[in-house]
Amino acid sequence: MSSLNSPAALTITESSIPDTPQRRRNRTTRIRGRRAGFWVYAGLGVVLLGSLFPFYWSFLIGSGDATTINSPDFSWWPGGNFLANAGAVLNDPAVNFWPALWNSIYSSALIAASVVITSTLAGWAFSKLRFRGSKALLVFVVATMAVPTQLGVVPLYILFADLGWTGQIGAIIVPAITSAFGVFWMTQYLRQAVPDELIEAARVDGASMIRTFWTVGVVAARPAAAMLGLFTFVTAWNNFFWPFIVLDRTDPTLPVALSLLQSNYFVDYSIVLAGVLLSTIPLLLLFVVAGKQLVSGIMQGAVKG
Numbered sequence: 001m002s003s004l005n006s007p008a009a010l011t012i013t014e015s016s017i018p019d020t021p022q023r024r025r026n027r028t029t030r031i032r033g034r035r036a037g038f039w040v041y042a043g044l045g046v047v048l049l050g051s052l053f054p055f056y057w058s059f060l061i062g063s064g065d066a067t068t069i070n071s072p073d074f075s076w077w078p079g080g081n082f083l084a085n086a087g088a089v090l091n092d093p094a095v096n097f098w099p100a101l102w103n104s105i106y107s108s109a110l111i112a113a114s115v116v117i118t119s120t121l122a123g124w125a126f127s128k129l130r131f132r133g134s135k136a137l138l139v140f141v142v143a144t145m146a147v148p149t150q151l152g153v154v155p156l157y158i159l160f161a162d163l164g165w166t167g168q169i170g171a172i173i174v175p176a177i178t179s180a181f182g183v184f185w186m187t188q189y190l191r192q193a194v195p196d197e198l199i200e201a202a203r204v205d206g207a208s209m210i211r212t213f214w215t216v217g218v219v220a221a222r223p224a225a226a227m228l229g230l231f232t233f234v235t236a237w238n239n240f241f242w243p244f245i246v247l248d249r250t251d252p253t254l255p256v257a258l259s260l261l262q263s264n265y266f267v268d269y270s271i272v273l274a275g276v277l278l279s280t281i282p283l284l285l286l287f288v289v290a291g292k293q294l295v296s297g298i299m300q301g302a303v304k305g
Contacts, residue, residue, distance in 0.1 A: 055277070062086075062274035069269050085274035089261065095275070096250070100257035105282065107173050107253060108236040114177040116229045122178075123186025124217045128199060129209075138187065144180045153245065160246060167248040176236060182228050189224035190217060230290060234283060254279050 061069055063082035068074070090097050125131075126138050156175060157166070165171045194216060202212040240255040247256060258275045261268075 055280070058273040058277050061269055062271075062277055064270050066266075066268045066270055081270065082274060085270050086278055088271055089258075089275040089278060092261070094260050095257045096252075097254075097257065097275075097278075100252050100254045101279075101282070103169055103251065104237055104254040104279075107169055108233045110173050111176045111236040112229045112233040114173075115179045115182045115232045116225045118178040119182030119186045119228060120190075120218070120221050120225055121213075122183040123188075123190050123221070124213055126183070126187040127191035128194065128196070128217070138184075141180050142184050145184075149241070153242070157245060166246055167251065169247070169251070171246045172239070172243050172253070175242070179232065182232065185228055186221060186224055190221055193220045193224075226290070230286070233286070237283060 059082065060076065060078050062085055063078040063080065064071075065079070065081055068079065089095060122141075126134055160166050160171045165174075198216060199212055202216055203209075207215065238255060239253070240259070243253045244256050244259070247253065249256075249260065252260075258272070258279060261272045261275055
Protein backbone atom coordinates (compact mmCIF):
# COMPACT_ATOMS: atom_id res chain seq x y z
CA MET A 1 0.00 0.00 0.00
CA SER A 2 2.84 2.37 0.82
CA SER A 3 4.44 1.72 -2.53
CA LEU A 4 1.24 2.73 -4.34
CA ASN A 5 1.12 6.07 -2.51
CA SER A 6 4.74 6.94 -3.16
CA PRO A 7 5.54 9.96 -5.37
CA ALA A 8 7.30 7.74 -7.89
CA ALA A 9 4.15 5.68 -8.37
CA LEU A 10 1.91 8.73 -8.68
CA THR A 11 4.14 10.46 -11.24
CA ILE A 12 2.59 10.07 -14.71
CA THR A 13 4.53 11.37 -17.64
CA GLU A 14 2.92 12.50 -20.87
CA SER A 15 4.65 9.74 -22.80
CA SER A 16 3.05 7.10 -20.59
CA ILE A 17 -0.48 8.21 -21.51
CA PRO A 18 -1.91 6.26 -24.46
CA ASP A 19 -2.12 8.26 -27.69
CA THR A 20 -5.90 8.35 -28.01
CA PRO A 21 -7.81 10.05 -30.86
CA GLN A 22 -8.91 12.80 -28.46
CA ARG A 23 -5.28 13.61 -27.58
CA ARG A 24 -4.35 13.70 -31.26
CA ARG A 25 -7.19 16.13 -31.99
CA ASN A 26 -6.16 18.35 -29.10
CA ARG A 27 -2.54 18.33 -30.26
CA THR A 28 -3.59 19.19 -33.82
CA THR A 29 -5.79 22.00 -32.52
CA ARG A 30 -2.87 23.47 -30.54
CA ILE A 31 -0.61 23.32 -33.58
CA ARG A 32 -3.19 24.94 -35.85
CA GLY A 33 -3.95 27.58 -33.26
CA ARG A 34 -0.42 28.95 -33.27
CA ARG A 35 -0.05 32.37 -34.77
CA ALA A 36 2.16 32.78 -37.80
CA GLY A 37 5.59 34.21 -37.15
CA PHE A 38 7.21 37.38 -38.43
CA TRP A 39 8.79 35.77 -41.49
CA VAL A 40 5.46 34.36 -42.64
CA TYR A 41 3.87 37.81 -42.63
CA ALA A 42 7.00 39.31 -44.21
CA GLY A 43 6.87 36.76 -47.04
CA LEU A 44 3.17 37.35 -47.59
CA GLY A 45 3.81 41.10 -47.63
CA VAL A 46 6.48 40.71 -50.32
CA VAL A 47 4.14 38.55 -52.43
CA LEU A 48 1.34 41.09 -52.00
CA LEU A 49 3.55 44.02 -53.00
CA GLY A 50 4.87 42.10 -55.99
CA SER A 51 1.31 41.34 -57.09
CA LEU A 52 0.17 44.95 -56.73
CA PHE A 53 3.18 46.53 -58.42
CA PRO A 54 1.99 45.93 -62.04
CA PHE A 55 -1.32 47.63 -61.22
CA TYR A 56 0.47 50.57 -59.62
CA TRP A 57 2.87 50.83 -62.55
CA SER A 58 -0.03 50.86 -65.02
CA PHE A 59 -1.83 53.50 -62.98
CA LEU A 60 1.40 55.51 -62.67
CA ILE A 61 1.97 55.64 -66.42
CA GLY A 62 -1.74 55.91 -67.19
CA SER A 63 -2.06 59.00 -64.99
CA GLY A 64 0.71 60.83 -66.87
CA ASP A 65 1.12 61.91 -70.48
CA ALA A 66 2.94 60.64 -73.54
CA THR A 67 6.34 61.78 -72.23
CA THR A 68 6.03 60.29 -68.73
CA ILE A 69 7.57 56.89 -69.39
CA ASN A 70 10.71 58.38 -71.03
CA SER A 71 11.00 61.45 -68.86
CA PRO A 72 14.41 61.96 -67.18
CA ASP A 73 12.53 63.45 -64.20
CA PHE A 74 10.39 60.36 -63.75
CA SER A 75 8.33 60.50 -60.56
CA TRP A 76 6.90 57.55 -58.65
CA TRP A 77 3.89 59.64 -57.67
CA PRO A 78 0.83 59.42 -59.94
CA GLY A 79 -0.10 62.35 -62.09
CA GLY A 80 -3.50 63.87 -62.61
CA ASN A 81 -4.34 62.76 -66.13
CA PHE A 82 -5.84 59.33 -65.53
CA LEU A 83 -9.47 60.41 -65.95
CA ALA A 84 -8.59 62.28 -69.14
CA ASN A 85 -6.72 59.27 -70.53
CA ALA A 86 -9.53 56.92 -69.53
CA GLY A 87 -12.02 59.23 -71.23
CA ALA A 88 -9.89 59.19 -74.37
CA VAL A 89 -10.07 55.39 -74.38
CA LEU A 90 -13.82 55.31 -73.80
CA ASN A 91 -14.53 57.92 -76.49
CA ASP A 92 -12.11 56.67 -79.13
CA PRO A 93 -14.22 55.68 -82.17
CA ALA A 94 -11.52 53.27 -83.37
CA VAL A 95 -11.60 51.32 -80.10
CA ASN A 96 -15.39 51.13 -79.71
CA PHE A 97 -14.91 50.30 -76.02
CA TRP A 98 -18.43 49.52 -74.82
CA PRO A 99 -19.40 47.04 -77.57
CA ALA A 100 -16.00 45.39 -77.14
CA LEU A 101 -16.59 45.16 -73.39
CA TRP A 102 -19.97 43.50 -73.96
CA ASN A 103 -18.44 41.05 -76.44
CA SER A 104 -15.82 40.04 -73.88
CA ILE A 105 -18.35 39.61 -71.08
CA TYR A 106 -20.79 37.71 -73.29
CA SER A 107 -18.26 35.34 -74.86
CA SER A 108 -16.27 34.72 -71.65
CA ALA A 109 -19.41 33.92 -69.65
CA LEU A 110 -20.72 31.49 -72.28
CA ILE A 111 -17.34 29.80 -72.64
CA ALA A 112 -16.95 29.42 -68.87
CA ALA A 113 -20.47 28.01 -68.46
CA SER A 114 -20.09 25.54 -71.34
CA VAL A 115 -16.67 24.34 -70.15
CA VAL A 116 -18.01 23.74 -66.63
CA ILE A 117 -21.03 21.79 -67.91
CA THR A 118 -19.19 19.63 -70.45
CA SER A 119 -16.21 19.02 -68.16
CA THR A 120 -18.42 18.00 -65.23
CA LEU A 121 -20.39 15.57 -67.40
CA ALA A 122 -17.25 14.08 -68.92
CA GLY A 123 -15.48 13.97 -65.57
CA TRP A 124 -18.39 12.08 -64.03
CA ALA A 125 -18.38 9.58 -66.90
CA PHE A 126 -14.62 8.98 -66.75
CA SER A 127 -14.44 8.74 -62.97
CA LYS A 128 -17.64 6.87 -62.02
CA LEU A 129 -18.97 5.04 -65.07
CA ARG A 130 -17.49 1.81 -66.35
CA PHE A 131 -17.37 1.50 -70.12
CA ARG A 132 -14.98 -0.06 -72.59
CA GLY A 133 -12.03 2.11 -73.59
CA SER A 134 -12.54 4.74 -70.88
CA LYS A 135 -8.88 4.82 -69.82
CA ALA A 136 -7.58 5.02 -73.39
CA LEU A 137 -10.08 7.77 -74.21
CA LEU A 138 -9.07 9.76 -71.13
CA VAL A 139 -5.40 9.42 -72.10
CA PHE A 140 -6.27 10.69 -75.58
CA VAL A 141 -8.12 13.69 -74.14
CA VAL A 142 -5.19 14.56 -71.87
CA ALA A 143 -2.73 14.09 -74.75
CA THR A 144 -4.51 16.79 -76.78
CA MET A 145 -3.21 19.35 -74.27
CA ALA A 146 0.28 18.72 -75.67
CA VAL A 147 -0.78 19.97 -79.12
CA PRO A 148 -0.14 23.73 -79.54
CA THR A 149 -3.26 25.74 -80.31
CA GLN A 150 -1.48 27.54 -83.13
CA LEU A 151 -1.25 24.32 -85.18
CA GLY A 152 -5.03 24.27 -85.62
CA VAL A 153 -5.53 27.93 -86.47
CA VAL A 154 -5.31 27.61 -90.26
CA PRO A 155 -7.76 24.69 -90.71
CA LEU A 156 -10.05 26.20 -88.08
CA TYR A 157 -10.13 29.52 -89.89
CA ILE A 158 -10.82 27.76 -93.23
CA LEU A 159 -13.69 25.87 -91.59
CA PHE A 160 -15.32 29.00 -90.17
CA ALA A 161 -14.77 30.85 -93.44
CA ASP A 162 -16.63 28.09 -95.31
CA LEU A 163 -19.43 28.28 -92.73
CA GLY A 164 -19.58 32.06 -93.04
CA TRP A 165 -18.85 32.59 -89.35
CA THR A 166 -15.78 34.78 -89.62
CA GLY A 167 -16.33 38.16 -88.04
CA GLN A 168 -19.00 36.78 -85.68
CA ILE A 169 -18.66 36.34 -81.94
CA GLY A 170 -19.72 32.70 -82.23
CA ALA A 171 -16.43 31.95 -83.96
CA ILE A 172 -14.57 32.35 -80.65
CA ILE A 173 -17.23 30.63 -78.52
CA VAL A 174 -17.77 27.36 -80.43
CA PRO A 175 -14.11 26.17 -80.46
CA ALA A 176 -13.88 26.73 -76.70
CA ILE A 177 -17.08 25.06 -75.49
CA THR A 178 -15.05 22.23 -73.97
CA SER A 179 -11.59 21.92 -72.50
CA ALA A 180 -9.25 18.95 -72.17
CA PHE A 181 -7.83 20.44 -68.99
CA GLY A 182 -11.32 20.90 -67.59
CA VAL A 183 -12.19 17.25 -68.28
CA PHE A 184 -9.00 16.08 -66.59
CA TRP A 185 -9.55 18.46 -63.65
CA MET A 186 -13.12 17.31 -62.98
CA THR A 187 -12.24 13.65 -63.50
CA GLN A 188 -9.52 13.74 -60.86
CA TYR A 189 -11.67 15.73 -58.43
CA LEU A 190 -14.81 13.58 -58.71
CA ARG A 191 -12.77 10.40 -58.48
CA GLN A 192 -11.61 11.44 -55.00
CA ALA A 193 -14.59 13.47 -53.77
CA VAL A 194 -17.41 10.97 -54.45
CA PRO A 195 -17.12 7.50 -52.88
CA ASP A 196 -18.33 4.62 -55.01
CA GLU A 197 -20.38 3.38 -52.05
CA LEU A 198 -22.46 6.56 -52.18
CA ILE A 199 -23.33 5.94 -55.81
CA GLU A 200 -24.20 2.32 -55.11
CA ALA A 201 -26.45 3.41 -52.25
CA ALA A 202 -28.25 5.85 -54.54
CA ARG A 203 -28.74 3.16 -57.18
CA VAL A 204 -30.07 0.74 -54.56
CA ASP A 205 -32.62 3.38 -53.53
CA GLY A 206 -33.86 3.43 -57.10
CA ALA A 207 -32.18 6.58 -58.41
CA SER A 208 -31.25 6.59 -62.08
CA MET A 209 -27.76 7.55 -63.21
CA ILE A 210 -28.98 11.01 -64.26
CA ARG A 211 -30.65 11.46 -60.87
CA THR A 212 -27.52 10.26 -59.09
CA PHE A 213 -25.36 12.66 -61.08
CA TRP A 214 -27.67 15.60 -60.31
CA THR A 215 -28.07 14.93 -56.59
CA VAL A 216 -24.60 13.58 -55.81
CA GLY A 217 -22.15 14.51 -58.54
CA VAL A 218 -23.20 18.12 -59.09
CA VAL A 219 -23.24 18.86 -55.36
CA ALA A 220 -19.81 17.33 -54.85
CA ALA A 221 -18.37 19.06 -57.92
CA ARG A 222 -19.30 22.60 -56.90
CA PRO A 223 -15.89 23.62 -55.45
CA ALA A 224 -13.92 22.34 -58.43
CA ALA A 225 -16.52 23.68 -60.88
CA ALA A 226 -16.29 27.14 -59.29
CA MET A 227 -12.52 27.23 -59.70
CA LEU A 228 -12.70 25.88 -63.25
CA GLY A 229 -15.35 28.40 -64.22
CA LEU A 230 -13.42 31.33 -62.76
CA PHE A 231 -10.13 30.39 -64.39
CA THR A 232 -11.82 29.66 -67.71
CA PHE A 233 -13.53 33.07 -67.63
CA VAL A 234 -10.21 34.82 -67.00
CA THR A 235 -8.51 32.83 -69.77
CA ALA A 236 -11.27 33.63 -72.27
CA TRP A 237 -11.28 37.27 -71.20
CA ASN A 238 -7.53 37.63 -71.85
CA ASN A 239 -7.54 35.63 -75.10
CA PHE A 240 -6.07 37.72 -77.90
CA PHE A 241 -4.64 35.41 -80.57
CA TRP A 242 -7.74 33.73 -82.02
CA PRO A 243 -10.15 36.72 -81.68
CA PHE A 244 -7.55 38.92 -83.39
CA ILE A 245 -7.55 36.55 -86.37
CA VAL A 246 -11.23 35.69 -86.77
CA LEU A 247 -13.08 38.85 -85.67
CA ASP A 248 -13.50 42.10 -87.55
CA ARG A 249 -11.93 45.28 -86.21
CA THR A 250 -15.39 46.85 -86.11
CA ASP A 251 -16.73 44.28 -83.61
CA PRO A 252 -13.81 42.93 -81.53
CA THR A 253 -13.35 41.73 -77.99
CA LEU A 254 -11.73 44.04 -75.47
CA PRO A 255 -8.08 42.85 -75.78
CA VAL A 256 -8.27 43.23 -79.57
CA ALA A 257 -9.91 46.64 -79.24
CA LEU A 258 -7.18 47.87 -76.89
CA SER A 259 -4.52 46.84 -79.40
CA LEU A 260 -5.99 49.45 -81.75
CA LEU A 261 -4.74 52.16 -79.39
CA GLN A 262 -1.26 51.62 -80.79
CA SER A 263 -0.55 53.58 -83.96
CA ASN A 264 2.02 52.63 -86.56
CA TYR A 265 4.65 55.20 -85.65
CA PHE A 266 3.89 56.33 -82.11
CA VAL A 267 2.51 54.62 -79.03
CA ASP A 268 1.08 56.75 -76.23
CA TYR A 269 1.62 54.38 -73.32
CA SER A 270 -0.38 56.59 -70.97
CA ILE A 271 -3.48 55.96 -73.10
CA VAL A 272 -2.67 52.27 -73.59
CA LEU A 273 -2.11 51.53 -69.89
CA ALA A 274 -5.19 53.51 -68.92
CA GLY A 275 -7.16 51.23 -71.23
CA VAL A 276 -5.45 48.16 -69.74
CA LEU A 277 -6.53 49.23 -66.25
CA LEU A 278 -10.09 49.75 -67.46
CA SER A 279 -10.10 46.22 -68.89
CA THR A 280 -8.99 44.72 -65.56
CA ILE A 281 -11.77 46.36 -63.53
CA PRO A 282 -14.43 43.71 -64.46
CA LEU A 283 -12.03 40.92 -63.48
CA LEU A 284 -11.28 42.56 -60.15
CA LEU A 285 -15.00 42.96 -59.48
CA LEU A 286 -15.51 39.29 -60.34
CA PHE A 287 -12.86 38.19 -57.85
CA VAL A 288 -14.28 40.48 -55.16
CA VAL A 289 -17.82 39.14 -55.65
CA ALA A 290 -16.95 35.47 -56.14
CA GLY A 291 -13.82 35.25 -54.01
CA LYS A 292 -15.56 34.50 -50.72
CA GLN A 293 -17.85 31.88 -52.24
CA LEU A 294 -14.90 30.36 -54.08
CA VAL A 295 -12.77 29.98 -50.96
CA SER A 296 -15.76 28.68 -49.01
CA GLY A 297 -16.44 26.07 -51.66
CA ILE A 298 -12.82 24.97 -51.74
CA MET A 299 -12.71 24.58 -47.96
CA GLN A 300 -15.97 22.60 -47.95
CA GLY A 301 -14.61 20.33 -50.66
CA ALA A 302 -11.38 19.83 -48.73
CA VAL A 303 -13.26 18.90 -45.54
CA LYS A 304 -15.52 16.47 -47.40
CA GLY A 305 -12.54 14.94 -49.16
